[in-house]
Every structure is written in structure tokens, then in C-alpha cells.
Amino acid sequence: MPTVSFAKGPATVNTDRVASIRAARIELNSISSMLGEEDPRRDVWPHLLGIGTSTAVADPNAYVVSLRKKLRATRRAVTVTTPSSLTLSSRNGAIRLQIRNDSPEDLTVRLRLTSAKLKLVDPSRIITLYSGSTTEVSVNATTRTSGEFPITVWVATPQGNAEVVPLITITAKVTAIAGFGQLVSISLLLILLAWWWSHRRSARHERENPTTVSEQ
Incomplete structure (x- = not known):
């Protein structure tokens, strides 16, 4: 935290500074919701912003800059690991994501998945990420058709609703219809085998029991 020193002259209005303070306040309110109830940063961060808004401090902007760096570092501690595409071998599957928290403290985030073609179960949820660990999240998905469908991870x-991780888009490849086609092919093969066996038995029966025509 910068050392507090007081200004010697009258304060002047700086529009850039006002905008920076406004942005810092919005970030502070959002990112504080990621912290646990007992996290000391819930008290430290507002204190920094309070000094940064003071007109009696020699360099109040230094406190605003310091605060925003801390807020940015908290967000960057969270990362998502997921392949760019995944395959669902049936019309009912699961989308698995790994969310990493490199912060020394537990953090809480909101995860939201959206897809125009897939029906997602509980796509928006609040997740606690334990410090220095990776949390795996599984979201069940269903569809009535096969194909490739985009899924947005937020x-x-x-x-x-401040962004913690940049928006991610993955592609789900559903092969359910291919599996259905295999089932149909097997069914047709069984029908063909049944017909062949029946025809073979009939031909054999005719050979063993030939029909004779008597002459008049």
C-alpha cells in the first residue's frame, strides 16, 4: 500500500481520475463478491478506494491504481481448462470443465453455459474454488439430433456479472444418430439372416420330400 502524504495546494478536478474511480468502484463491488466472508481484503480494498478518492492526499491516483491491480490479479488467478471440442457418443452426455484457482484464498465464481441446440441441466451455478486447486464441473446435456453444436462458457x-475469464466457445460433436444407424443396420442384418435361414430350411425340406406326379 502506498504511503499516505497530504496535498499542499487546492484540489483540481480531473475527469480521467473521476472515470478511473468510478470504474474501480464497480470492479470493487463485483470482485468483492468472489471473496469469503472472513477474507481481510473485504476491508482493505474499500480502504484503498477511500484514500484514492480523497482530495487531501498528494497522489490519490496511486491508491486507485494499486487497488485495480489487486482486483485484476484476483480475477487472473482463475483459469478454465477445456478442449476446443468434445464428443458426446449418445444423446445424453456430460460436458466437463476444469476451473483452476491459483489464489492463496478460496474464491467463488458464477459459471454459465449456453447452447442453442443442446438442453443443459443447471447451466448457471455458483461454484466455490478452493485455493491452489482445480475444481471439475460436470454439466449434463441432451439433444435430439446429431451434429456439431457450439457451447459458450462464461x-x-x-x-x-463482471467477467472473470474471457468468453470461451467449445464445439460439442454429437454422434447419437451414427449409433442409431448402426442399430438399424444390425436389425436389418438379423432380418436378412432370418430370411436366409428360413429359405434354406424350405429348400432342404423340398429336396428331402420331393413331390411326384403320377401318370394317368
Whole structure:
């Protein structure tokens, strides 16, 4: 935290500074919702912003900059690991994501998945990420057709919906119809075998019991 020193002259209005303070306040309110109730940063961060808004401090902007760096570092501690595409071998499957928290403290985020073609079970949920660990999240998905469908993965703050991880798009490849086609092919093969066996038995029966025509 910068050392507090007081200004010697009258304060002047700086529009850039006002915009920076406004942005810092919005970030603070959103990212604070990621912290646990007992996390000391819930008290430290507002204190930094309070000094940064003071007109009696020699360099108040330094406190705003310091605060925003801390907020940015908290967001960057969260990362998502997922392949760019995944395959669902049936019309009912699961989409698995791994969310990493490299922060020394537990963090809470909001995870939201959206897809125009897939029906997702509980696609929006609040997740607690334990410090220095990876959390695996599984979201069940169903569809009535096969094909490739985009899924949007969004990780944000629990309150304020501030972006924590840049938007991710993955492609789900559903091969359910291919499996159905295999089932139909097997069924047709069984029908063909049954017909062949029946025809073979009939031909054999005719050979063993030939029909004779008597002469008049």
C-alpha cells in the first residue's frame, strides 16, 4: 500500500481520475463478491478506494491504481481448462470443465453455459474454488439430433456479472444418430439372416420330400 502524504495546494478536478474511480468502484463491488466472508481484503480494498478518492492526499491516483491491480490479479488467478471440442457418443452426455484457482484464498465464481441446440441441466451455478486447486464441473446435456453444436462458457463474479475469464466457445460433436444407424443396420442384418435361414430350411425340406406326379 502506498504511503499516505497530504496535498499542499487546492484540489483540481480531473475527469480521467473521476472515470478511473468510478470504474474501480464497480470492479470493487463485483470482485468483492468472489471473496469469503472472513477474507481481510473485504476491508482493505474499500480502504484503498477511500484514500484514492480523497482530495487531501498528494497522489490519490496511486491508491486507485494499486487497488485495480489487486482486483485484476484476483480475477487472473482463475483459469478454465477445456478442449476446443468434445464428443458426446449418445444423446445424453456430460460436458466437463476444469476451473483452476491459483489464489492463496478460496474464491467463488458464477459459471454459465449456453447452447442453442443442446438442453443443459443447471447451466448457471455458483461454484466455490478452493485455493491452489482445480475444481471439475460436470454439466449434463441432451439433444435430439446429431451434429456439431457450439457451447459458450462464461465465468463471472457472483454479483455484478463482471467477467472473470474471457468468453470461451467449445464445439460439442454429437454422434447419437451414427449409433442409431448402426442399430438399424444390425436389425436389418438379423432380418436378412432370418430370411436366409428360413429359405434354406424350405429348400432342404423340398429336396428331402420331393413331390411326384403320377401318370394317368
